[in-house]
Amino acid sequence: MWEGDVLPEREEQSVFLEWLDSHSGSVLKVARAYTLTHEECQDLAQEILMQAWRSLPGFEGRARPSTWFYRVALQTAMNWKRNDQKRRRWQKPLLELEAVGPEGLNGEVRAEHRETVERLYAAIHRLPKADTALVLLYLEALSYREMAEVLGLSESHVGVKLNRAKKALRVLMEGDGDEA
Incomplete structure (x- = not known):
């Protein structure tokens, strides 16, 4: 095109x-x-x-x-x-944030899903910025090749860094669950 x-x-x-x-x-x-x-x-x-x-x-x-x-x-x-x-201050939003949660779920399940997503974003926010980028691309289901292209890394480096980021995210999510 x-x-x-x-x-x-x-x-x-x-x-x-x-x-x-x-x-x-x-x-x-x-x-x-x-x-x-x-x-x-x-x-x-x-x-x-x-x-x-x-x-x-x-x-x-x-x-x-x-x-x-x-x-x-x-x-x-x-x-x-x-x-x-x-x-x-004078800009009008082109995009509005929408309530998070799959359609068709009952209120309780939807609230639980929203809470999990909020915890996930809180944990993602605590990752180093480069890891945040990797996790977001992973959540969007991009391939390692696509992630490497976006971030300017090799595919193998993406794999190593993503593995570490997922482990760190798991620890953060488990820690949040203990506090609740």
């Missing part, structure tokens, strides 16, 4: 909206993993989308759109600073 050609602005907007529709869940997951509050999550999600829009003209088609979107999201999240709150 894209081979280094410059797209007219209208087509850029169309491509961006299409990719946003396909990858908004990933943006929110990344934002949630790198923030503590709902407001921070919304701010970071908006920052990711702004960076993706700004970066779109530089997309050369060497990576798939999903890989490119993840790379922008993770890079923005890892570099994100809270020092430009003035600009963020």
Whole structure:
């Protein structure tokens, strides 16, 4: 679809909206993993989308759109600073966080699922930032090759780091369960 050609602005907007529709869940997951509050999550999600829009003209088609979107999201999240709150105050969210939980579950099971997901995100948030990125990509069911492409690592290095991150996450989750 894209081979280094410059797209007219209208087509850029169309491509961006299409990719946003396909990858908004990933943006929110990344934002949630790198923030503590709902407001921070919304701010970071908006920052990711702004960076993706700004970066779109530089997309050369060497990576798939999903890989490119993840790379922008993770890079923005890892570099994100809270020092430009003035600009963020007037922005209206393009994405809204939705209640977590599969459809069709009864209230009690849904609440239990939501609690588990909240504990998972709390544990992910305590991981080193590079491990957070790996775990998010793993949760999105990306292959080792895709993870390596997004993070600029070798596939074998992804495997080693992911194994360590999963062990650390398991310890954190077990620790949270003991506190409850």
